[in-house]
Amino acid sequence: MKEKATSFDIAHRAGVSQSTVSRALNNSPLVSKETRDRIVEIARELNYQVDKNASNLRKQKSNTLALLLFEDPTTDDSLINPFFLSMLGSITRASASQGYDLLVSFQNMQSDWHAEYEDSNKADGIILLGYGDYSAYRSKLDQLEEQGTHFVRWGAQDKAHPGVNIGCDNYQGGFDVTNHLIGLGYTSFAFIGDNSEDAPEFRARYQGFADALDKQGLSGESQRQINAHSTEPSGYAAMKAMLNDATLPRAVVCASDLIAVGVYDALREANLRVPEDVAVVGYDNIPISGYTTPALTTVRQNTTKAGELLVDTLIKAINKEVVEDYLMPAELIVRRSCGAQ
Amino acid sequence: MKEKATSFDIAHRAGVSQSTVSRALNNSPLVSKETRDRIVEIARELNYQVDKNASNLRKQKSNTLALLLFEDPTTDDSLINPFFLSMLGSITRASASQGYDLLVSFQNMQSDWHAEYEDSNKADGIILLGYGDYSAYRSKLDQLEEQGTHFVRWGAQDKAHPGVNIGCDNYQGGFDVTNHLIGLGYTSFAFIGDNSEDAPEFRARYQGFADALDKQGLSGESQRQINAHSTEPSGYAAMKAMLNDATLPRAVVCASDLIAVGVYDALREANLRVPEDVAVVGYDNIPISGYTTPALTTVRQNTTKAGELLVDTLIKAINKEVVEDYLMPAELIVRRSCGAQ
DNA sequence: CTGAAAGCGCTTACAG
DNA sequence: CTGAAAGCGCTTACAG
Incomplete structure (x- = not known):
């Protein structure tokens, strides 16, 4: 296993500064075509990839969405409700097509939501999915809200409830x-x-x-x-x-x-x-x-549409756009x- | 939305250094119980959470696994093979139980595998899943191998093939x-x-x-x-x-x-x-x-067992343990x- | 168009 | 047991 190449390695080989390498690789218009081409070529040779942790730390955003699945505590452990499995699939697709990574985790209602907080640092926003005990759930949502976390929830509409809901009628x-x-x-x-x-x-x-x-x-x-x-x-x-x-x-x-x-x-x-x-x-x-x-x-x-709606709405919220609840029609x-x- | 608290904020309030805060929150034995308790309390009050990007950057590991799903190019876009959906579920569970986050992405065979490289920086290792055109696939595996990426693959055994295979007979x-x-x-x-x-x-x-x-x-x-x-x-x-x-x-x-x-x-x-x-x-x-x-x-x-096997094997590989192919029995x-x- | 420098928020030797 | 300091690998004002 080779040492991972950094932008400094590329700068060295290309005879430019590390800043220029970063600019070139981020398609900044400030770099001349020849310089960029040379840098891109060297990056390819070295199998270079931007270190996401460093880049995200610097940019203070992660381009990642987190999906939290709440399981009904009564559900058999080995079985995921096929409806949620289908949602998981469509959400995965929708985030990919928007250029976001998707972090998936299961969340037990009983747990202390440790994971959410963690996720809230690795992701720009959270999608909440699941049936389950709503009353227990409620207080957690308030916590997320208080933290200033962006999130959208799949489920029943509820005026009194914090955050944005996407649901089916x-x-x-x-x-x-x-x-x-x-x-x-x-x-x-x-x-x-x-x-x-x-x-x-x-x-x-x-x-x-x-x-x-x-x-x-x-x-x-x-x-x-x-x-x-x-x-x-x-x-x-x-x-x-x-x-x-x-x-x-x-x-x-x-x-x-x-x-x-x-x-x-x-x-x-x-x-x-x-x-x-x-x-x-x-x-x-x-x-x-x-x-x-x-x-x-x-x-x-419609899980395909639901997934897209959840992802699009969350991304809008992350970008500080105004978002609102949406109720999809049910189809017999x-x-x-x-x-x- | 409040400003996110950092370890310096906590240090300030607790009247200790930032290093001590970090140690306390990471359960280092070097911190006295009273100090730790005070720090933990303040952290809770401030809704503090470690910044994963900073922490991962410093530690040079992410505690994250990436799952790459390859789709058959002929598959209708709206439909995921239920078998893979089931694997996705079991892998999600297995990583969660091992304390790893799971990054999920779909990968089109035709693409240039940009995403993999990116993932390889956000994750400690990769799980590859999918039918699909094996010959196209092959060269990509060689690239991963060359990069020194840890990965396990679900699928057919193949002596000539790089990396570890978990599969069913x-x-x-x-x-x-x-x-x-x-x-x-x-x-x-x-x-x-x-x-x-x-x-x-x-x-x-x-x-x-x-x-x-x-x-x-x-x-x-x-x-x-x-x-x-x-x-x-x-x-x-x-x-x-x-x-x-x-x-x-x-x-x-x-x-x-x-x-x-x-x-x-x-x-x-x-x-x-x-x-x-x-x-x-x-x-x-x-x-x-x-x-x-x-x-x-x-x-x-057995998708449950397969998911566990894939995750366990990958984690072992990440920890530099010796891992080998495994062939699960098929069950009529x-x-x-x-x-x- | 390019470079030198600061700084994102942590963890961890190093020194006490 | 604690603190001061370095450094993980980037991006981006700032200065030229």
């Missing part, structure tokens, strides 16, 4: 999918998914569900709701409980696709057919949803599980 | 899954997936396929092979071509699950049932494979698509 998504079921003639419903302050996304989906029913005079139906977080086993357990305790709803609205897949399992076990006996719809449009039998009707959050994806076809 | 996987089909009584076969030097993983799977057939005196069968890269449309097109041109094989071995899903599409369109008319097996065990109808028999590469996952059940 969960209320509308819940409303639309439920309305679609109503249009198909169903009259008995249940919602499976958390409905608490700690899970604002799921809660908004539930609100949309309830309001859609109310609007059609089916208000009594909106009461049927069972908590579940976004995993297949949790959905399975919730549906199982419903099969034991209640009269069977004809249509089940799930707060996520993963829950819906668990609901499929429970129904299959009970020898009930989807959608003939029970219609099921999900949320997220994870890849699996198109391949289940029957294919799952769901609500799509109709497949076989709701009995439409 | 593609030959064995191809052999096992084919052997399993033979055991079920099939006698006519086809392989769908590239078989060229540029795709060594697929090629090794094909070799396993061919050798399994040879061993049972079915050598003639090993000739039936159609190129396809790892996408659903590519698998669809390949199966379509086979349906038109050749007598139908009873069992199709696909070089990846994505290809197999495309094969399903083509067979469904031709009103052929899986596995009654044609048995199909895939490779990778992506999440979707468990949810197709019928569920897809496939070969699992039998589901309905092969007709076993």
